[in-house]
């Protein structure tokens with residue numbers, strides 16, 4: 001006690017504040033009480049950068065999201081297995097060793113999302129990605145059939161068609177010195193999620209909404225990160241008074257309009273008794289294609305979900321289902337542009353299996369393209385669209401070498417797990433062949449682009465099909481030449497693995 005008091009006094013004096021008067025003594029006592037309650041032996045034993053007295057590491061992140069991205073990488077280099085930080089009163093532990101990742105991700109006890117997800121709640125409310133407990137379990141069960149194999153077979157037809165359109169749209173880029181592919185890919189994935197999971201085709205008017213929606217997604221993700229890094233923005237009241245708070249409000253209004261439009265369009269055609277679900281099989285009467293949204297509309301008719309529930313799931317899937325895949329494809333094209341041999345091998349493999357060029361490919365046939373599969377996996381290892389996930393640890397957990405106390409915000413650094421030298425020799429190198437082996441060099445939880453365990457990505461099979469079809473369609477028509485190189489990319493902290501500058505490639509017609 002005396003030692004703390006002396007410490008507080010030294011700190012106050014070094015800040016020109018002499019705790020000699022009665023008031024100052026009261027402040028001193030209050031700080032001591034706070035300090036005492038704030039201490040936790042298990043947390044203190046975890047290594048991490050030293051922070052300031054009381055403020056801890058809060059000021060470390062004031063330099064913004066780009067600095068934060070690289071600061072985290074510096075810390076993972078220094079501490080090797082895990083490290084701790086304290087931001088305000090939030091105790092944070094970042095893990096990036098596979099054993100600890102398994103402990104957290106595989107256990108239902110730790111499925112509750114971390115504190116910063118609060119900052120995307122105004123947007124996705126308590127949809128599948130954010131909710132927890134019974135609500136999450138119910139929704140997960142309700143929506144899982146939307147990704148059964150025979151539904152994916154129907155989605156595949158739409159994805160194939162949209163890949164063809166993507167290739168047509170890219171035609172005007174041939175011969176240009178460089179192309180920023182982001183906009184093309186975002187259009188492709190947004191149209192695809194609307195037509196598959198939501199069951200609607202965007203008409204001309206909706207396309208204007210969609211354009212604003214894509215910018216809105218970008219702005220809201222960015223705002224969530226800025227709020228996470230700046231302690232004073234954590235208060236909803238203070239945030240609502242800032243310019244960012246006003247921008248978020250305006251953006252949400254616009255995004256809600258787009259989402260409501262999507263729901264209304266499908267509601268008009270929905271008929272409950274069209275859906276037949278039997279075990280692992282789900283079908284639709286007549287020629288209409290079943291969409292994930294139909295399962296929600298059916299649940300609404302049965303009183304299992306209300307209109308707000310439908311809205312939050314549509315918001316969740318529209319975001320989860322388009323920005324992730326577009327980001328992954330953007331980096332994949334950059335990698336292929338920089339790896340000529342990989343492009344050629346993908347095409348060679350395709351031609352060997354399917355000599356007739358205009359053939360539509362079945363899901364079973366797509367699975368035969370092993371080299372393509374390895375390339376997609378390796379792209380997602382190097383550039384996982386979701387670089388970090390967060391959990392709120394509600395009960396203390398024994399990790400490999402430490403104990404993480406209850407109340408900790410746990411960050412699982414997917415980006416760093418994927419670049420561990422001991423798991424992936426030569427980790428920064430694009431080596432698709434490492435996935436060919438029957439004996440991986442890595443622990444199963446060292447490679448988790450779609451997370452793992454009960455809270456893994458519900459859309460992962462969909463995403464892999466989408467990525468493969470788009471890559472095949474593009475590479476069969478064009479050769480990609482390098483412009484942006486991996487070393488040119490400057491990342492920034494975001495919900496997605498975002499580059500601060502456009503990622504360029506050059507398109508050349510394949511003759």
Ligand code: HEM
Pocket residue numbers: 128129130140197316317320321322324325328384385386389390448449450451454455456457458459460462463
């Ligand atoms: C390359 C593409 C994708 C990647 C890398 C990816 C990655 C992830 C990751 C890492 C998570 C766990 C997030 C967390 O725990 O905080 C997740 C969850 C989720 N993903 Fe994906 N995803 C992709 C595509 C998709 C698609 C296409 C959809 C929808 C069709 C989708 C829908 C979701 C949903 C709804 C969740 C929340 C699941 C739950 O909590 O039960 N994702 N995704």
